[in-house]
Amino acid sequence: MENRFSEEQVLLVEDVIRTRRSVKPADFSDRQVEQATIRRLLESANWAPTHGLTEPWRFAVFTGDGRKQLVAVLEKICCQLFPAGESRTAKLEKLRQNLQRAPCVIAIVMRRQPAAKIPEVEEVAAVACAVQNLHLVATAMGLAGYWSSGELICNPSLLEYLGFQEPDRVLGLFYLGYPGKSLPQGKRTPVDEKISWRDQGEV
Numbered sequence: 001m002e003n004r005f006s007e008e009q010v011l012l013v014e015d016v017i018r019t020r021r022s023v024k025p026a027d028f029s030d031r032q033v034e035q036a037t038i039r040r041l042l043e044s045a046n047w048a049p050t051h052g053l054t055e056p057w058r059f060a061v062f063t064g065d066g067r068k069q070l071v072a073v074l075e076k077i078c079c080q081l082f083p084a085g086e087s088r089t090a091k092l093e094k095l096r097q098n099l100q101r102a103p104c105v106i107a108i109v110m111r112r113q114p115a116a117k118i119p120e121v122e123e124v125a126a127v128a129c130a131v132q133n134l135h136l137v138a139t140a141m142g143l144a145g146y147w148s149s150g151e152l153i154c155n156p157s158l159l160e161y162l163g164f165q166e167p168d169r170v171l172g173l174f175y176l177g178y179p180g181k182s183l184p185q186g187k188r189t190p191v192d193e194k195i196s197w198r199d200q201g202e203v
Helices: 007-019 035-045 066-081 086-101 120-140 156-161
Strands: 057-063 104-110 144-148 169-177
Touching: 007 120, 035 057, 035 104, 035 120, 057 066, 057 120, 066 086, 066 104, 066 156, 086 169, 104 120, 120 144, 120 169, 156 169
Parallel strands: none
Antiparallel strands: 057 104, 104 169, 144 169
């Protein structure tokens, strides 16, 4: 059977994988992301692998003034979680800056199936695959992205605001924009250090 894609196409896919980077909103440019582009990215996310075809990923897209509503909800959650003081002030300031700097913020939710037939860890993995699809296509289109999570974001109050309820879970916010500068070079330790070859049977 012949390869479905040419060697040149395979090399291109590998290049996109290796050049994908997490770029924080502080390093985004002022360029806006068109709705058609966002939808195209989410269409790619929708083709992630999913055990049992549960398709557990859900996305709430915040752009324009919609981000202000998200800021207000997260500020309220932050004030509930953290006592008043420098720590809370710093968290709130960082939150505001990120949400204002990113032209598009996507809330990522895992929608748990009522039957709960598929283990939750597999549903979380499926959503992560969807986000990776989104991020890879964004990279190929010259966009930048950053997946942020944590106690503040993955909170039941935000889940409820987004129109979901436990056992559904918020898995984070994906900040999307155009990079304001060249992406940094990536690095990984050699893959051979992470492989165990089992060529022969063991007793």
